[in-house]
Every structure is written in structure tokens, then in C-alpha cells.
Amino acid sequence: MKSAATADFTGEVARLARGSCLCGAVNFTLRLPSKWVAHCHCTRCQRAHGAALVTWVGAAADQVSIDDGQAALRWFEGPGGSRRGFCAHCGSSLFFCADRWPGEMHMARANFIDALDREPQLHAYFDTHVSWLAHADALPTADDPDV
Ligand SMILES: [Zn+2]
Numbered sequence: 001m002k003s004a005a006t007a008d009f010t011g012e013v014a015r016l017a018r019g020s021c022l023c024g025a026v027n028f029t030l031r032l033p034s035k036w037v038a039h040c041h042c043t044r045c046q047r048a049h050g051a052a053l054v055t056w057v058g059a060a061a062d063q064v065s066i067d068d069g070q071a072a073l074r075w076f077e078g079p080g081g082s083r084r085g086f087c088a089h090c091g092s093s094l095f096f097c098a099d100r101w102p103g104e105m106h107m108a109r110a111n112f113i114d115a116l117d118r119e120p121q122l123h124a125y126f127d128t129h130v131s132w133l134a135h136a137d138a139l140p141t142a143d144d145p146d147v
């Protein structure tokens with residue numbers, strides 16, 4: 001995969017990580033560095049993505065640019081001022097942001113095409129992890145902070 005880069009005003013090269021939905025209508029680019037990468041086991045992510053867990057990449061929202069030339073991106077507004085961005089053409093779940101994390105954009109790790117700058121660091125909301133998938137890593141776990 002070809003890597004992408006851009007030079008900022010200091011002349012330093014910031015590496016870019018591109019991503020896409022399944023059909024390619026919604027493309028996005030993260031200007032690295034990311035802030036964190038974590039597996040989320042909350043029931044909202046499980047249902048929104050139809051998956052045991054969702055691996056999210058957190059970054060400052062102003063480092064993310066979204067190319068949505070076909071106006072396919074839709075936002076589902078959930079509880080607690082949360083918003084989930086998905087492609088209306090193919091149904092891919094792509095983005096998450098919430099009042100709880102102001103100024104942050106969370107992008108689904110699996111939708112990135114390019115390499116990232118870090119590996120997953122944590123299992124979050126582990127109190128609601130599914131019983132039908134084994135976790136073989138030694139990463140720390142954290143439960144729902146509100147329970
Ligand atoms: Zn799509």
C-alpha cells in the first residue's frame with residue numbers, strides 16, 4: 001500500500017492514514033499522530049457494528065478530513081450527545097463522537113487502509129464483553145466508568 005504524507009508549515013512531514021467505507025463513497029484521512037487505539041466492548045458499539053467489539057482510533061477532530069463527494073455520510077444521534085457516522089450507501093459504521101470527548105473523533109480501526117502509529121492499548125467497557133469470543137492478549141481492561 002502506498003503511504004501518504006504531507007509537509008506542514010514547519011517542514012515536518014506528517015504521515016497520513018487513509019480510510020474508507022466498504023463501497024468507497026466515504027473516504028477519510030487522519031493526519032497522525034493518533035491519540036489512542038482501544039477495543040470497545042460496550043453494547044452500543046456491539047449493536048451499531050454487529051460485532052463482538054469495535055476497535056476505535058481516537059484523534060483530535062481537526063486532524064481528520066472527510067471526503068464525502070456523494071453526500072453518503074449520515075449521523076445517528078444516540079444517548080448522551082453521542083453521534084455515529086455511517087455510509088448510507090453500504091451501511092459501514094465509520095465514526096463516533098460524543099459530548100463526553102469534546103474535540104475528538106473516533107474512527108473504526110478496521111476501516112483504515114494505511115498503517116497507523118500505534119497498536120490497541122486497552123479493552124474498554126470490558127464488563128459487557130461477549131462470552132463467545134476469547135481474548136488472548138494481555139492488555140489492561142477497564143469497565144464502564146458510569147456503572
Ligand atoms: Zn459506503
Ligand SMILES: [Zn+2]
Binds near residue numbers: 042043044045046054
Ligand atoms: Zn463502545
